[in-house]
Amino acid sequence: MKSWVENVTIKKYEDRSGLTGLKQGPLVWTEVFLREVNRxxxxxxxxxxxxxxxxILGMMDSQVAQLDKGLASIGQAGYSPIIRSLGGLAVVADDGILNVTLILPNPSGHKVDLRESxxxxVDLIAQALSDFPFEIVSGEVATSYCPGTYDLSIKGRKFAGLAQRIYQEAIxxxxYISVSGNQVKRGQVVADFYAASFAPQExxxxxxxxxxxSMANLSDxxxxxxxxxDMKTRIERVLIENGASLSTFYPSSDNMTDFMTLGKTIKQSMEKYGI
Structure with missing residues (x-):
């Protein structure tokens, strides 16, 4: 990790999506920030x-057989659905989940090695939790929601999942890190979404x-x-320890123009699915 962040000025932005009135605002900011770091x-x-x-549904989730029934199941559980372009399958967000994205320039100038990025x-989260005497394992937890090669687990139970997106020279x-709250309930919401989205034979x-x-929160x-x-503070500390300098990001007028343009496109794409 150090070779990616050492001597890099990392600007922190804490999303307040209510300011934009766009429920998918955080996903739009990811696209804006990729363009900013590329510049x-x-x-x-x-x-x-x-x-x-x-x-937060992935693009693959939009292809389920009975999406309308799956979306209704999410609503009945007290959640709102959105669809993202980053990552493949459904994850849950609420006030006990930390969603964090680190957008960095390509340090090599060559094609990005996805495993390295x-x-x-993986290293950032592991170092942030290094004071606990538990091994953090990176590897797929197949029966979790949004399973992937870079799932993070302790004692066989997943607490975090990773995704990435590349735009030219920015990564x-x-x-998503389950920090607290009822993780079993979150898993049931996603299980119910898939159950509602398919007839049993389909x-x-x-x-x-x-x-x-198959999942649990970090606190447990x-x-x-x-x-x-706590997790935000730990992550910031690790970045500084690895040679990054932190400051605050203030969106420019160009950023806001990008946000409005990209937000309109993403909003229109979700409206196709009735979201």
Whole structure:
């Protein structure tokens, strides 16, 4: 990780999506920040983005057989659905989940090695939790929601998942981290979405058979009450320890223009699915 962040000025932006009136605002900011980092050499952006009671669907999820029934299931559970272009399958966001995206310039100037860029976030989270005597394992937890090669787990139970997106010479590496709250319930919401989206004989092996007990929150796994704010502080500390300098990001007029343009496009794409 150090080779990616050392001597890089990382600007922090804490999303307040209510300011834009766009529920998919955090996803739009990811696209804006990719373009900003692509324009600015030796500058990165650390984006913390809280969301209230939301199921963030992947593009693959939009292909389920009965999307309308799946969306209704999400609503009945008290969540709102949105669809993202980053990552493949459904994840849950609420006030106990830390969503974080680190947008960095390509440090090599060559084609990005996806394994190396994923490892940046793996190392960042592992170092942020290094004071706990538990091994953090990177590897797929197949019965979790949004399973992937870079799932992070403790004692066999997943607490975080990673995704990334590349725009020219900028790389966005994202993580959702279950810090506190009822993780089993979150898993059940996603399991119910897939159950409602397919007739029993139609279930596709492209989608996970979600076992809500395959995941847990960090507070339960480490035996200490942690908060989203705690994790933010830990992540910032690790970046500084690895040679980055942190400052605050203030969106420019160009950024806001990008936000409005990209936001309109993303909003229109979701309206196709009735969201």
């Amino acid at each position: 600015q050499s030796n500058t990165g952006i650390l984006h913390f983005w809280p969301m209230d009671q939301t199921v 994923y490892q940046v976030m 966005a590496i994202s993580a 279930v596709s092996d492209r989608f996970p058979q979600v076992n809500p007990n 796994l480490v035996g200490q009450a942690l908060t989203v704010e």
